[in-house]
Amino acid sequence: MNDDRLLSLIIFLPALGALIVAMCPPKTEGLMRTIAIATSLLTLLLTFLAWDRFDASNPNMQLVVKAPWITAWNVNYQLGLDGISLPLTLLTSLICFVSLLASNSITKAVKGYLVLFLILETGVLGVFLALDFFLFYVFWEVMLLPMYFLIGIWGGPRREYAAIKFFLYTLFGGVLMLIALLMFYFDSGASTYGKTFDLLELARIGQGLDPNFQFTSEVQIIAFILLFIGFAIKVPVFPFHTWLPDAHVEAPTPISMILAGVLLKLGAYGIIRIAFPICPLGAQYAAHALVILGVFSILYGAFAAMAQTDFKRLVAYSSVSHMGYVLLGIAVWKLTESTGETVGRDYWQMGMNGAMFQMIAHGISSPGMFFMVGVIYERVHHRDLNQFGGLMGLMPLYSGLAVGIFFAGLGLPGLCGFIGEVFTVLASWNYSPLYAILAASGVILTAGYILWAVQRVYLGPEYKGPHAEAITPITEREVGIAGLLLALCILLGVYPELLFSQMRPAVNLLVDNLAATKGLIKTAAEITGL
Numbered sequence: 001m002n003d004d005r006l007l008s009l010i011i012f013l014p015a016l017g018a019l020i021v022a023m024c025p026p027k028t029e030g031l032m033r034t035i036a037i038a039t040s041l042l043t044l045l046l047t048f049l050a051w052d053r054f055d056a057s058n059p060n061m062q063l064v065v066k067a068p069w070i071t072a073w074n075v076n077y078q079l080g081l082d083g084i085s086l087p088l089t090l091l092t093s094l095i096c097f098v099s100l101l102a103s104n105s106i107t108k109a110v111k112g113y114l115v116l117f118l119i120l121e122t123g124v125l126g127v128f129l130a131l132d133f134f135l136f137y138v139f140w141e142v143m144l145l146p147m148y149f150l151i152g153i154w155g156g157p158r159r160e161y162a163a164i165k166f167f168l169y170t171l172f173g174g175v176l177m178l179i180a181l182l183m184f185y186f187d188s189g190a191s192t193y194g195k196t197f198d199l200l201e202l203a204r205i206g207q208g209l210d211p212n213f214q215f216t217s218e219v220q221i222i223a224f225i226l227l228f229i230g231f232a233i234k235v236p237v238f239p240f241h242t243w244l245p246d247a248h249v250e251a252p253t254p255i256s257m258i259l260a261g262v263l264l265k266l267g268a269y270g271i272i273r274i275a276f277p278i279c280p281l282g283a284q285y286a287a288h289a290l291v292i293l294g295v296f297s298i299l300y301g302a303f304a305a306m307a308q309t310d311f312k313r314l315v316a317y318s319s320v321s322h323m324g325y326v327l328l329g330i331a332v333w334k335l336t337e338s339t340g341e342t343v344g345r346d347y348w349q350m351g352m353n354g355a356m357f358q359m360i361a362h363g364i365s366s367p368g369m370f371f372m373v374g375v376i377y378e379r380v381h382h383r384d385l386n387q388f389g390g391l392m393g394l395m396p397l398y399s400g401l402a403v404g405i406f407f408a409g410l411g412l413p414g415l416c417g418f419i420g421e422v423f424t425v426l427a428s429w430n431y432s433p434l435y436a437i438l439a440a441s442g443v444i445l446t447a448g449y450i451l452w453a454v455q456r457v458y459l460g461p462e463y464k465g466p467h468a469e470a471i472t473p474i475t476e477r478e479v480g481i482a483g484l485l486l487a488l489c490i491l492l493g494v495y496p497e498l499l500f501s502q503m504r505p506a507v508n509l510l511v512d513n514l515a516a517t518k519g520l521i522k523t524a525a526e527i528t529g530l
Helices: 004-021 029-051 085-101 110-129 133-142 144-154 161-190 198-206 217-234 243-250 254-276 282-306 309-331 343-381 396-410 416-431 433-458 476-494 495-518 524-528
Strands: 062-070 073-081
Touching: 004 029, 004 062, 004 073, 004 085, 004 110, 029 062, 029 085, 029 110, 073 085, 073 110, 073 133, 085 110, 085 254, 085 343, 085 476, 085 495, 110 144, 110 217, 110 254, 133 144, 133 161, 133 198, 133 254, 144 161, 144 254, 144 416, 161 198, 161 217, 161 243, 198 254, 198 282, 217 254, 217 282, 243 254, 243 309, 254 282, 254 343, 254 495, 282 309, 282 416, 282 433, 282 495, 309 343, 309 416, 309 433, 343 396, 343 416, 343 476, 396 416, 396 433, 396 476, 416 433, 433 524, 476 495
Parallel strands: none
Antiparallel strands: 062 073
């Protein structure tokens, strides 16, 4: 296959599958499911092909596609892949495939569900592969409507409320992003490139590498704040997180898996790909506030999870805590007070690599946790932690798989959740020992609510709650899904170099480029004085 077509095929194959499903005759649900699963599987295989053709030693963009799209505005159809976007693209295709396998519980309007699901997959893949800011924004908005309908039609009793809340939060963030996009476009007219949406060219302008022009400190700081809020809503970071528990609780299990495994990563990816490279002065200006927000999100999410009695809401708040480590690892950019030079670049590289690893690890363990909650919910039709107990005796295989996946979310050494958290905490020590200690205490709190949930659900006396007679052994399909996710948790836990070898060159290059902007700042007071 020609490399210049591979990324386009990865993005638009799910959309083609959605079109085929839409043309299927009514009452052929089996055929529709087969087409959707086959399309998602083929997309996954194409992503593995991109992984195989990717040169991990090259930190620059690869498999680049660039063609004119809207010439009057200098908008290009521009795609590319590097060590930052490759793991997230593979994660997206994997979790979408697994979530489709978990969609047997969807029996209402199956055609509409599958069409929207595949369109959503196209939107997410497009976000991770787009190198034109305008195209990035288009894909970002494309994924909004499918998720709105997937929650609002196939969700729980309060699905309309949750869907509207999700829509409004995400739309508000998108408007802020659009304002920043227009700022960059019109302000870049004096650059060598002219008015541009090219993310790579905008990054060079922001980092002072264009000989003719550079975004001013004021523009970078204002744009960074707009971008950060827009992306932080998606992460989600406190206090922009309140849509997440409602969306998770009301969404059907497969959509909760997609939401936790993939959609939360879009915000963090936007911060790494767009906000930091284009607005390094804004990132320096806000670094301390971002570190505080990251640490606070870790602790707040853990305490909130500990207070829940709804099994699914507990897992939802755990995502707020775990994604706090991602923000912390990204933001530990320490500058000297006198010259504005980066201190401990190696530690920041460690933090950024840890944040990337944490995104992938959470993208595997969190969908697994939501799936295991969904397995028991489909049998007993409730999620009240106080009415569970003794499932280990009734469903030993299910319980064993569930405990393994929950331990991965806990951060047990040897499982995927441990690596990213340790890297970000170690990196934060260079920034501030106090923040590192607070972040490390989140691991203890996480162990508290995970172990408490395991004790209440799987251990103790035999289950006597509602619909006890409906508890049946886990099916082969459910074993396959849970077993695959647990196997990946173990693989990344014992062999993290599988990911680090792909990510490290691109991540380290990004940190080096950002750290090199020290010459643009005379003193720290010059930044804070704005």
